[in-house]
Amino acid sequence: MADFTIHSALTAAGIALGAVSDSAGADARLLLMAVLDCSAAHLIAHPEQPLTPDQQARFDALVQQAAAGMPIPYLLGTRAFFRHEFAVTPDVLIPRPETEHLVEAALAWCVRRAPDGAGHTLVDVGTGSGIIALSLAAALPCAAVHATDVSPAALAVVRRNMAQVGVPQVRLHQGDLLDALPDSLTPDLITANLPYIPTADLAELKVTQHEPRLALDGGPDGLDLIRRLIDQVHDRLANDGCLLLEIGSGQGAAVQALCQAAFPAAAARVIRDYAGHERVVELIR
């Protein structure tokens, strides 16, 4: 194995990752920052710094896994979302920046009623790594925040993230959608980024190779889980409460219609992301 400097290691890794990534240079830098435990600025300032044999071996191993298709956040074990860094493992979906629209819509609704969330009960359904629930709990320290997931392995990741983000007050519940919650609990706000990819589309998607199928498969039309949740919400949501659902592009009209059918007197609207894609359906009861 040739002796590498920061510069030559990044050049070689960029070439190796170019075949699988549109951001090969940035991916290589992230992996080397993790191995050297340094900042991006350090990589730029010290291109001639030699790697030790151990650093070189660890960097090579990460680059090989990334070149084989393993997503960078799984290799690093961490991903930034909204205002915090979250632990991620292959048991949970990798947080997507688009989901920040759901968090922003939730905060906008809640802050209008109580800036610190006081007196409000929030439930995040299908919480995965906990990004939505924990971001809301950090921003609304007086709200009662609950998070559910059917996957015990995902909830173990949420526990780690509760410590990391500093929100020990969040309550976790394992089970199917809202059935996981105690009967006595009446949410004011329900958020959910549930699986919404139609089963037939999964085979063509690169994400399905490494991310849990349980986090992606939304049934024949992608709306199995969302449809069931809207049914359950009908009996649980507080009278002036709000439901926010992340959706796939092109699902807005169908999900809006499901909401209007369940709540004929309520207002439902589709919120688009910065790219103009349908991203969230908001129902205010």
Ligand SMILES: C[S@@+](CC[C@H](N)C(=O)[O-])C[C@H]1O[C@@H](n2cnc3c(N)ncnc32)[C@H](O)[C@@H]1O
């Ligand atoms: C698309 S992932 C979203 C994870 C996280 N909310 C996020 O935005 O990154 C969907 C999550 O729903 C969970 N899930 C799937 N079926 C469920 C069910 N019937 N009840 C509760 N959670 C479920 C999966 O385990 C997964 O963590």
